[in-house]
Amino acid sequence: MTSEITLFVNPTAGRGRGARAAQPAARVLRDAGFAVRTVVGRDAPDALTRAREAVRGGTGALVAVGGDGMASLALQAVAGTEVPLGVVAVGTGNDFARATGLPVRAPVRAGRLIADALKAGSTRAVDLGRTGDRWFGSVLASGFDSRVNDRGNRMRWPTGRLRYDVAMLAELAALRPIPYLLTLDDGEPRELAATLVAVGNGPSYGGGMRMCAGARLDDGLFDITVVGECSRSTLLRVFPRVYKGTHLSHPVVTVHRARKVTLQAEGLTGYADGEPVGPLPLTAETVPGAVRVLTGGYRPLPR
Incomplete structure (x- = not known):
């Protein structure tokens, strides 16, 4: 697995918690030895385009920082690929993170968990729904x-x-x-x-x-x-x-x-x-x- 991972950030999630959470999560991942590249789009379509480019480019993981909207956008980029998804859940919903056992509104703990899982090669394959081309x-x-x-x-x-x-x-x-x-x-x-x-x-x-x-x-x-x-x-x-x-x-x-x-x-x-x-x-x-x-x-x- 490549040591470069992509942080996919919604700066407006949770009334600004997304932007604040990105920094400590990135710091934890860098301290664990990963090179972290941050993606922030002008809007949702632009952000998704950039995330898909990172996935096609062979990023080691896509880590969504935000709420359910950001996690959902990240799913559109990684579903059906071998690139694993991490979620730093700091939005108002966070239902997908809860369902997968991830911490909520705890960016440092989430970053450590993601780093440990990447080092151990530990992932869990889970189901998704699909309607048309939307996951x-x-x-x-x-x-x-x-x-x-x-x-x-x-x-x-x-x-x-x-x-x-x-x-x-x-x-x-x-x-x-x-x-x-x-x-x-x-x-x-x-x-x-x-x-x-x-x-x-x-x-x-x-x-x-x-x-x-x-x-x-x-x-x-x-x-x-x-x-x-x-x-x-x-x-x-x-x-x-x-x-x-x-x-x-x-x-x-x-x-x-x-x-x-x-x-x-x-x-x-x-x-x-x-x-x-x-x-x-x-x-x-x-x-x-x-x-x-x-x-x-x-x-x-x-x-």
Whole structure:
């Protein structure tokens, strides 16, 4: 393995934590004997182009510094290659890092773990989801949650997290069941009315919402969580349980497992790892062992 590695930095992650975290992480890696090259793009497409150039050039590892958005961008560069991925998780979400056992908001500890894993040649092959040419590590979301994202992204005020709280209240007021066609693997399409459908390669999204709490990164299967038709009051009662994953036992929630899923519904956008991937219909497939992660001891979650 080459001693040169690439630090892939989002300076705006976590209100500036990305820029602050890059320096101590780079220092730890250099102290461990690695040559560190830093990549910061003008915007996301430019950053991805630069990351892909580093991967093609034979970098020893791509280390994403930021949140889930940066980790997701890095996945687009390393998926399907032999270049391992490290994550220094300092964003607001960090769901992919948590799922792979990596430390969160601890850049020095993350840097040491990555350095030790590189020296030992220790990586873990984990699954990814793919829809079209887009890879995702955590969850592909559609329905109520994606509508909240759509509305929040259109709003100019308020700013920050409050924007999405306001968007959620507005979507609650407009809550209606969504007619879906859901196709699992090569089965027949199923008609259903649902509040949302989430396709989990990993267990959580949105900074710890364990919507697909039983999903594992090494079983070659998605966990597809369907929140069925429900009232506003039911949704408000069930929603807080998402953070512990106990919502899965509620009668309105069902879980399916499949290698491939097609979601069809009118007027919905799919979001993968928190980023818009396009309107439904969308087909997602699992790709076993699609990326090698420099990991802090991921263990399969119990069923």
